[in-house]
Amino acid sequence: MDPNIDQYAFNPVTPDIVEALRGICGPAHVTANDPKAMRKYAHDQVPGERYAHMPDVVVCPRTAPEIAAVVRLANQAHIPVTPRAAGSGLSGGAVPAHGGILLSVERMNRVLEIDVANLMAVVEPGVVTNLLDKALEPHGLFFAGYPMSDEFCFIGGNVAENAGGGRAIKYGVTGRYIHGLEMVTPTGEIVQLGGKRVKDVTGYDLVHLMVGSEGTLGIFTKIFIRLLPRPTERVAILALFETAADAIAVVPQVVTAGRLIPSAVEFMDRFCFGRTVEALQESFPTQGIGAALLMEVDGNRADVVANEADIIRAICRDIGAKAEFVAQDAKEIERFWKIRKQIPWVLKRYSPVQSIEDIVVPIAAIPDLLPELERIGNAFDTMIPVFGHAGDGNLHATPVKNPAHTMAQWEELLGPLLTQMYQVTARLGGTISGEHGIGHKRRDYLPLVMEEAQIRMMRRIKQALDPNNILNPGKIVMLE
């Protein structure tokens, strides 16, 4: 439970408030006094109950004016509002940490427009990311910033967390493709920032201040997404190495000597790769393999893409890869990716009690980071399997509870373990989140990686835009 839970002294959600919310959103779309139905809104994908919190009322508005009315009411009554998309986040961003109103955008799930001439899609925040992709496919276009959870996450959540995915090394993360946002401000105004224009320097870049603001500065009601031509050709390479250092050495070589940016460079350490190959009953060798890289190249010409794959394979061989496998057709590519995508579930099966981390360091610092993580794991008698987006220096180092430890021991060691992990990351020029966000899960660790002056700037911006502190309070930073 959050120790600051009552610091802000919000007002309770009274029956009158619930009635007013029913008037705004319609009675069918407001849920109170029903713990069973409300339970799922107390969580995101962070394991355990430590960061969960029940809302007092759940509202599912359909329109921007409804959301604006809810937010104005919340300001008047001094009740917190926590916006929620699919709840697939990993930092508590969508959890109503101070109770109050949970505002779900699940009913705002329309693709409003696919504007081919302008290469823009306009969508509501509750659209499942993968459904947008399916809608774009017939047009030969795609949204290149999608995250790995695209089969269930919502676009609204992708934008709120500035989610990244397996193709960020080439295509960047969600934010690069967001050119406009219609949103409700923390004071209940509807405003459109940006739009379908590709370039815009008309004043401060509020669009990208909102991207990644985790629902603390606004609730998105329309999202303008820039589209790219969809690559027709893909080749995946799975390369196996004796050591993690060998695997990591491939990355800068590919970009500098190979002069190319792969569309994916995913890293799996010995444990993640071995366990997942075993769990999937896959045939890839694991004996003597210290690390695996899953790389992909894409484009529109088969010969070019094949040539790029050859360049990558040659670099892998030069660096001493023990084996490389190449996948050219969609089914085989999917087989390779399945190993990478199954890792979180395999780790959960090994131990459901764990802390999925999201540290990011300059790419050249990964070889220095890995032994440090091993050292920290040993010091706490806790395994820290590592997988993630090596091409971005973004690693999901995931401490998992030692089965020999009690829950009390785990709870006691996790804080000091994370502190050491974050300190090492900071010392290597890194930070604590590359794509999952801060929420209230990482909030109190922020001073380990960020100067007080920067935290103060964030606090001042929050106070300036949300004077009553009602929008997703307790996330990213606490106010004074």
Place this chain on the structure above:
Amino acid sequence: MDPNIDQYAFNPVTPDIVEALRGICGPAHVTANDPKAMRKYAHDQVPGERYAHMPDVVVCPRTAPEIAAVVRLANQAHIPVTPRAAGSGLSGGAVPAHGGILLSVERMNRVLEIDVANLMAVVEPGVVTNLLDKALEPHGLFFAGYPMSDEFCFIGGNVAENAGGGRAIKYGVTGRYIHGLEMVTPTGEIVQLGGKRVKDVTGYDLVHLMVGSEGTLGIFTKIFIRLLPRPTERVAILALFETAADAIAVVPQVVTAGRLIPSAVEFMDRFCFGRTVEALQESFPTQGIGAALLMEVDGNRADVVANEADIIRAICRDIGAKAEFVAQDAKEIERFWKIRKQIPWVLKRYSPVQSIEDIVVPIAAIPDLLPELERIGNAFDTMIPVFGHAGDGNLHATPVKNPAHTMAQWEELLGPLLTQMYQVTARLGGTISGEHGIGHKRRDYLPLVMEEAQIRMMRRIKQALDPNNILNPGKIVMLE
């Protein structure tokens, strides 16, 4: 002269202040009471005197701590500080509109580091953009966000204005490559935002709030720039069309049917193309040519790039291009670009009195915009030649004073003309600046393209971070 000039009631720069500044920066680097030496700091590249203003003192600090000391002094004494890079801007961003201290970063001109393993350069703000490019060339890398003025602009100014250039359609603008900033805050603290990590969602994206903030929210002292592999192959295509509509129709076709993003798509209308061909004594036909497109493709394989050029040529022919010319070697490519780059100078020769505009619309709206611009020009008996980045919808429509008009007539008609131009732009989903910024040149037109709620958000952010309003006051928005 700015009508709000004394609204903020700043204090004068006294001899004591000048002495204190000399103590901070060294006597050789502080200039006061020398109008001749200070004259160049009263201007950027905006023609005429309307937006010029003399500083009271010019300081050229060498280090971040010196800048921090200047800013703290300015806060105590309530004197404005206007940061300046090369002064090549086009919206008055670097002009000390309220006098006070002009802070030039011209002595902070070192490339601090080219970190090949991390694909990052770290530079001081006073580095000439093109000199960074020359330093990167031997490493096979480049900074892809550079603007057209790269031979004289400074990186610091590129970041402050979020400048774009001729390759933005493929590579995006400056901001995409900025991963970290060391800066002095408006209250005189030194803070480092971001760094060499590629992904970062640790709190609000302050880096990109600072990019394009035109020196109103911070003074950059170190800039972390992400580098890309430098393309080895380029082909340029100059295609000539009977009408602007034909030329513009090429752009979405190339991206959707051609499935490729050219590295440049530059538009030149009849007047710009014809006059410049004539001024350069070039041999390209101009008779019956209503518009020209200069396109470029780049990459690492000559056959692929040549093939992409063929795709583009075929699309041009399908749409009815009157002629196309192809340049494959660097010298010939430079010859094509010279036409595009000389346009502003040719227009200045035609009439030095002009207003270089920077409107941007969704790309598909360009065919609707062009006749509107012609209509407005006719209504004011003033030519509005159009050139610019068609691939981004960003057009430098440039009203030039009719030689038959007096200066008084020009001064009188320009405001209403710009108002109509901006209103049309807004109606088409566009805005008033794609890459040049707002400064004080466009500030008072902001309400034509931006809702009051958004302007208020910008004002609140400015007030939150610069409580004494001393950093480049009067730019982007006036405070209340």
